[in-house]
Amino acid sequence: MIGPGKAELLERIDETGSIAAAARDMGMSYKRAWSLIETLNAMFDLPLVASTRGGPGKGGAVLTERGRAVLAEYRAVEAAARNLGAAHMGQLHAWRRKPLAAEG
Template identity: 50%
Template sequence: MAKADSLKLKIQLLCGDEIAMGPGKADLLDAIAAQGSISGAARAMDMSYRRAWLLVDAMNRCWREPLVETSPGRAKGGGARLSPAGRRVLDGYRALQATLDSTAHGDLLADLNSELRQEPKARAADA
C-alpha cells in the first residue's frame, strides 16, 4: 500500500504557453508581500533577482492587470507590492489549492493512491 503523503497535486493556470500562476509564482507573490521588494523576496526564496524578476514579468503580462507594482528608489520608499489584482489572484489561487488539498485527502483520490507503489521498480536496464 502506498504512503498517505505520496499524492502531490499541483495547480498551474496557463495563459497560452506561459504559466500564469503556479505554486512557485504564488510563493513568490507571498514573499514579495512579506519583503516589500522583488530582491528581498528573491533572497528569502534563495533565488536570483533575475529569475524572480522574470517570473514577475510573466505574471504581469498574463493577467488583465499587473499583479505586482514596483516603484524605484530605495531611499524614497521604493520596492514592490501586490496590486489589488495581485491580492485577489493570490487569494483565489490559495483557496483553489486548499480545496484541491482537502479533496485529495478524501475518498475521491484514495483508490488511485492505493494503486501507487511506494517506490518505482528498477529500470529494465538496471535489473
C-alpha cells in the same frame, strides 16, 4: 499560469515589500524573480505587482489589488484540491494491504 513557486514569490513580495528580498528569501536570483513578475503581470488583465525603482531604501514592490485577489483565488484552489484529494486518499489507504505481524 500560476503555481506554488509564483504564489510564494507573490506572498514574499507582500511580506517584504521588495522583489530582491523575496528572491533572496527563496534562494532565487533577482533576475529570475523579476522575470517571473514580468510574466505574471503580462498574463493577467491588470498587473499583480507594482514596483518603484530606486536605490537602497527608495525602491520597493507591492501587490496590487489584483495581485492579492489572484493570490487568494490560487490559495482557495489549492485548499479545494487538498480537500478533494483527502477523500480519495482515504479510500486508497483503506485498500492498502495490512502489514503482517512479522513485518512490524
